Amino acid sequence: MGQEHLPLTEGVYYILLSLYEPRHGYGIMQLTEELSKGRVQLGAGTIYGAIKTLVGRKWIVALDDDGRKKEYVITDLGKTMVEYEMKRLNELYENGLLMTKGEKQK
Template identity: 45%
Template sequence: MPYAGGPMTEAMYYVLVALLNPNHGYQLMSAVTEVSKGRVHMGPGTLYGVLGRMQKDELISLSDDDGRRKTYTITEAGKVALKREYERLKALIEDGVEIENVQE
């Protein structure tokens, strides 16, 4: 089923964020680690799967393919979806701000 809005997986979100700057598959893994400030270390299986799925859903596209190296870029639909997800996550944080005052 193609992406129809709604919550994204963490992998989708970070790959879209990382692809705001076109990047090729191999470098994407370190790009994801970088944008997540070292929190997310994405496995090659996860990355391969999410790239294929998002390409099918037209959230990303291949901007360059020389056979060995594929460069991916986010599409307009991908940007819209990412923005929506960002707003949603932001709203989640705002709605849960009280948690800051909860003593563990």
Template identity: 40%
Template sequence: MSEQTFLVLTALADEPRHGYGVVQRVQELSDGRVRLRVGTLYGVLDRLVADGWAEPDREEIHQGRLRRYYRLTGAGETALAEQTRRLAANVDAASAVLRARGHWPRSAEVRA
């Protein structure tokens, strides 16, 4: 799963969002590291819908423009949870190796 896909799923996990709302939330979640372009965002959303991980929630008109909201499905939540577990296991493994070589702080220091 790409970082963009992971972050879009995470952005949809707490509430339905429209495209620009997803872009903003991804930027917040990544502390500004990831800035989704419109083409990338809608490519990811199209794949998530095709895979059954997200679905359209509703549409509304805002300042004369259509906003389509998307929400996470149960399958999307499961995929996000599984990927989160995999990433956490990878972080734990890499951190242990780096700590053993004296190149990484203890877990409490990383999260602080």
């Protein structure tokens, strides 16, 4: 498995989810807090450091700046990463259910 398929941090996962619609950093912070019901709160330093990394990986792109706050949106590659992570998390969840209910994997 290449580094591009490593598990995503929770923060990166929420940032990517937030960018299915164009948003600026503060909007990402707000939506992440809303989606996680306040459990995940991303600071400005975390957001902007992650944005720089995600732009470098081509998982998100900056939209044309028209003088307002810079907005970002997820790319097709970023969407692929989210789908991969959802499958990984689902496998963890399903295996957890199997084992905690005392069933063995077939």
